[in-house]
Amino acid sequence: MAFPDVKLARRPLHFIYLCDCSGSMGGSKMQSLNQAIRQSLPAMADVARDNPEAHMLVRAVAFSDHARWHIANPTPVEELEHSWRDLEARGLTAMGEAMSLVAQALRTPPMEQRALPPVLVLISDGAPTDDYFGGLQTLLHEPWARKAVRLSIAIGHDANLEDLQKFIGPEPSTANAGEHSAMRPLQANDARTLARYIKWASTAVVSAVSRPVSEIGSDRAPSSATNVPMPDLPPTLMDPIDMSQTVW
Secondary structure, eight states: OOOOOOOOOEEEEEEEEEEEEEETTTTTHHHHHHHHHHHHHHHHHHHHOOOEEEEEEEEEEEEEESEEEEEEEEHHHHHHHOOOOOOOOOSSSOHHHHHHHHHHTTTTTSSSSSSSOOOEEESSSSOOOSSHHHHHHHHHHHHHHHOOOOOEESSTTSSSSHHHHHHHOOTTTOOOTTTTOOOOOEEEEEEHHHHHHHHHHHIIIIIHHHHHGGGSSSSOOOOOTOOOOOOOOOOOEEEOOOOOOOOO
């Protein structure tokens, strides 16, 4: 007996960058961030091709005096490989407003019930200048935000690590018993380390989220409230040849 070919619908995987575009991000920081994201997109597209069950969709929020969608529509990563528009730095740090903006996108609808856990990557070099706590509470009120893999990257020594930690969850040493302990913010003090973290988030983490549930084991610590095992971090030490590059 012949069976008709049945193609299972791919499950959406939403990847959202939340990018600090305040004035302090000007110069080499913003240049390095744009370059890191642009260079990571082809590798993310490769991950998408290797995981046909997942439909990889990318968006980006830019926040300075206000938060705005830099990429508003969920866009297949293949369409962004050669079309990333550079972010520009100016103004303040409306991080709380960025949280509220992403919260709207993670409501159901428009979020699909069949979606995989989203991946949210917050990148900042400073501290919020608006109601960050209120915006964060609005975001975490959404079930999809609580299910999301939430990562934060601190650019430079002046980044507010405490606020970045609140975005991803309790510190591993202080998490309550029985809860999944979150990661700490990733510290990027030079362009090479930033690029490594951006690529790790957009490839290794995305690949982990894309894996069928039946393949997820218990060999790695889960992230946030998800059952996604987090991959090992990339090396972060600068090579001797890179010691002359700008350190933030």
